[in-house]
Amino acid sequence: MKWYKDSPDEGDYVVVSITDVDKNSAYADLEEYEGQRGLIHISEVARSWIQDVTKELSEGEKTVAQVIEIGDGSINLSLKRVNEKQKxxxxxxxxxxxxxxxxxxxxxxxxxxxxxxxxEEVGFKLQEEFGTSFTGFEISVGEEERLLEMFDEKTVEAIQEVARENINLKQEKFEGEIRLEFEQGDGVRRIREAFEDLGDAVEAKYVSAPKYAITAWGRNPELAKKRMDEAVDSIREKAEELEGTFEFSKV
Known part of the structure; x- marks a missing residue:
């Protein structure tokens, strides 16, 4: 795994693997920064007083530390300053x-x-913009406009394809009901046309004339609602173009 920065900043919370442990200190490799190593002094191991670091830490143990000082070629770390949420x-x-x-x-x-x-061209930019490149893949389908500000269309489409293959994009859902009517003789065709472009992770199902259930999914409630709003706006515009009546309500 590679990270967009070569080394952490003071105050950062970093994942570490404990390597060498003695009575007064321990060394740890910084997992996100290749080749970077930090020192944990006995005074920074625990909030309570301890006599021997070897009784508190084990080689190979993976945990989270805070970077408290960066000197000439040295990184000092603290375990006691990290709370459970930060970890x-x-x-x-x-x-x-x-x-x-x-x-x-x-x-x-x-x-x-x-x-x-x-x-260099994608991963580091996603990390810097979103905190993790995973988040960039995660939002790529529902919020592609943010990625199009960073990359060309071909790259964004490739990111979306990888996301669809690897991430379950249907987690949180937003549900609603649509009433859609056309008085013209070809109403069925018009209804089909109104629903033909709902966007990703949105589904509409017939309930009973003139009612249709519509559901949008997203990795979080905000994304699910955004997809619903876009789908509803699209159907409303189509209904008006096709001279129909349209109503939407949340479930």
Whole structure:
């Protein structure tokens, strides 16, 4: 896994693997920064007083530390300054980015680029913009306009394709009901045309004339609602063009 920065900043929360442990300190490799290593002094291991670091930490243990000082070639870390939420958030970010590394390898094949090139041209930009490149893949289908500000259309389409193949984009859902009527003799055709372009992760089902159930999914409630709003606007515009009556209500 590669990260867009070569080294962390003071105050950052980083995932570390404990390496060498002695009575007074421990060294740890920074998982997100290749070749970077930090020192954890005994005074920064726990909030309570301890006598021996070897009784608190084990080699190979993976945890989260805060960067408290960066000197000439040295990084000092603290475990005691990290609360449970900060630890959970940092581990979640790291786990997501591990998954995203496989997405980026797949994307490199799609775009005929090397791994180094895909990180430089796509991965690092997504990390810097969204916190993780995983998030960039995650929102690529529902919020493609944000990616189109960063990449060309071919790259965005490739990101979306990889996302669809690897991420379940249907988690949170937003439900509604539509009343759609046409008095013209070809009403069935007009209804079909009104519903033909709902967008990604949106479905409409017939209930009973003139009612239709519509559902939008997203990785979060905000994205599900955004997709619903866009679909409803599209159907409303089509209904007006085709001289029909349209009503929408939330369920």
């Amino acid at each position: 959970k958030d940092a581990m979640a970010r790291w786990n997501k980015e591990k998954k995203a590394s496989t997405f980026l390898e797949q994307l490199a094949d799609e775009l005929d680029m090397s791994t180094d090139e895909i990180y």
